Amino acid sequence: MTTLTINGEPRDISAPNSSPLLWALREELGLTGTKFGCGIGQCGACTVLLDGAPVRSCQVPVGSAQGTTVTTIEGVAGAGELHPIQQAWIEEQVPQCGYCQSGQIISALALLDERAAPTDDDIDRAMSGNVCRCGAYQAIRRAIHRAVAIRSERIASDEPDQGEGDG
Amino acid sequence: MSESGALSRRSFVKVGVVAGAGLTLGVAWRLTRDPGLPTSDSTWVPNAYLRIDEDGSITVLVPRSEMGQGVSTALPQLVAEELDVPWDAVSFEFAQAHDAYGMMVTGGSTSVRESWEPLRRAGATAREMLRRAGANRWGVDVADVSTGNAAVIAPDGSTASYGALAAEAARLDVPDEVALKEPADYRLIGTSVPRLDVEAKSTGRAIFGIDAGPPDTRVAVVERSPVFGGVVRSLRADAALALPGVDEIVELESGVAVVANGYVAANAGRDALEIEWDEGDGANLDDATIADRLRSAVRNGRTVRDDGDVDAVLAGAEAPIRAEYRLPYLAHATMEPMNCTAWVRDGRCTVWTGTQFQNAPAIVGGGARQVAAAAAGVPADATEVHTTFLGGGFGRRSERDFVREAAELAGKIQGPVKVVWSREDDMRHDFYRPASYHELTAVLGEDGRPAAWDHRTASQSIMERLVPGWVPGPARNLVGKRDSTSTEGASDQPYESPNVRLTYAKVDLPIPVGFWRSVGHTHTGFVVESFIDELAHAAGEDPYEYRRALLSAHPRHVGVLDAVAEASAWGSTPPEGRGRGIAVVRSFGSYVAQVAEVSIRDGQPRVHQVWCAVDCGTVLNPAIVRAQMESGIVYGLTAALFGEINIEGGRVVQSNFHDYRMLRMNEAPRIDVVLAPSGDAPGGVGEPGTPPIAPAVANAVYALTGERIRTLPIRLGSPAGTAGSLS
């Protein structure tokens, strides 16, 4: 039994330690937003945050996730409000078939945690592990820049009350 | 796959009034059919629904599959325009496959083209019925009743919402004639209304085939013959059955299924199977044999087009220009690997999957529903197909192999089962874009224009497998019937010449081939647009001007050529170390011209920028058209730079994204799309962005390096030399 925190809640996973986290998320916990694309760490469709870092969950054995904190696409939105990245994804109409997009959003989340205002080169570096077979790359790039703007707008409008945004 | 036929006036049936359920209209449209297909009785069928509930919700039931191309937005947009409702009042559902729908297929970039008239008419008819209901309620003349904001407006300004009038409207007769808006009055058509599917796809809530199915669905994986056409000779399953989580091993027509409590256990079971395959003759096949077969067949093709007297010109020519082009097999590699969930119980079969082909008559082998019914051994009318979102289609999901297999398995076991394909399964058991071989010969006249153009092509036929008897027998070859999905784009290549010939040699090989985004145009677009570039250079003319001069009878080709030339400042000098190439292709009713700007890095082309001009007649949703152009370009560029499926010992060599490369963010060019609509009826947009990019890039490579690319994927002959010449 592996115990970890997923999207803020403690969860137990009974899958064998060597099982990839991806399939435990999808099949055991019903978190199907995280997608299977290649199974060999090549496409990024299965990307989740593990203790804040983007990982390919098809390559993470369940056992090694003991005690960690995991964020999947289902945990990205705040209470009653989409995350700035999701908001930007919608405003820029990024998804086509949509299958890669959970992974893209998680990778973008990790990028924005690291760089407040990434350049195009930063985006290339952070996002080139995520394949989009529909070729939505240009929209993804636009949306990441827009997410930066949305986040700073939200921080600005939150300032009087809270002094800080949730990033 | 073909152009749509004429539309009937009698597009509607009132589907029936369920007490208190509001107004539901069924919409019929004419089936797509190629002239070669026999007609069937089911040509006129209700095919999409508009539902207005009493709570005011407005739902369009979309009988087409959403695979990224935006159909779940575009079709409701047509209805909402004429219904006169705000965009945020509209939602959609996917229609379940049913006999009443007749043919349900999403392919050939036909969805908007075929819905354009009937879905607008559906909206207009519903609006008219609602107006009449309002007029009746208020006892006023219907001519004095208007609509706005999903409500009917009385002459005195009072309003009744559509929801409030829906039940009354449903009791009225369906009007025979309704007026449609003039284009100048459109509020939604021509605007980038937000897609109805993006929020679900940005939050992880969108349900794809791999996510669908009832609780307690078991998972199966299938070991299929590594060689096409192989069958199981012997099977030992004890070791697999001994593994935890593995429940059953079931032999299927397509291979051996391992049914387990999850994907990981199923795969472990599969690894433990001991199977001996009878590989059959296919095991002798490899790339070299295939290339030989295509090449030696090419001279024996049947004539598809024969203008003037090509032989006479060739016979007298001193220096004809000759070139051979070769294109490889390609896998679709949809982002979501194939999968299908099926459940057979009490003589019924239920299927959940992402399919492009739900329903079809037997003549084309049946759609998912008919195929599932046959495989599960239940009647088609006891079979339901629930369509999910598709994680990419590109033609792969118009095949029914993954449905047949899941339904067969479900018929042999208890409870629901989901067959999941690994990426390796998906890549090695695809229906590939056919490999092809082309020989071209041209003679230029004194004026530099082609005095003769001779194109001989050889490939497998896609249609022959799907529609046995489709390709005419030897006697009928004489009348020049074409295998359209093999020759489209070549048989109708638009460049002016008095003497043009195309021959097509159909080659039979055991590699499964199928529809791959833009189908025949994927190879004919490359060949025609590369060869015309060769001729331009041979004539000493600018490739844009040369094309333009030979297209005087084709104003829409010229329109997009001019638009892309302007956008790219064609004729200006590219930045140091870069070259530009141009191409124009008409496909699926739309015209697309592209200019690619490339440099050479590490001996391979790097595409920095693509300009794209598209004339898709009338633009329904500009943002979707742009996105589809970008998508088609990335798809075609991926193939041009990396795409190749090799065959060795009858097996597919490639297996996953490490050896079948995808274009990534850091390699994706900047793309500028110019919309240059002619105002004609809408053309397709899902596929037409793909064909021009490979020749545009190859032509740019030529402009930059002098090396002519005649084989895809692009591999520069002498990387060091080429790069060296630039530095």
Ligand code: FES
């Ligand atoms: S499924 Fe994990 S990287 Fe592709």
Ligand code: FES
């Ligand atoms: S949106 Fe289809 S793979 Fe990215």
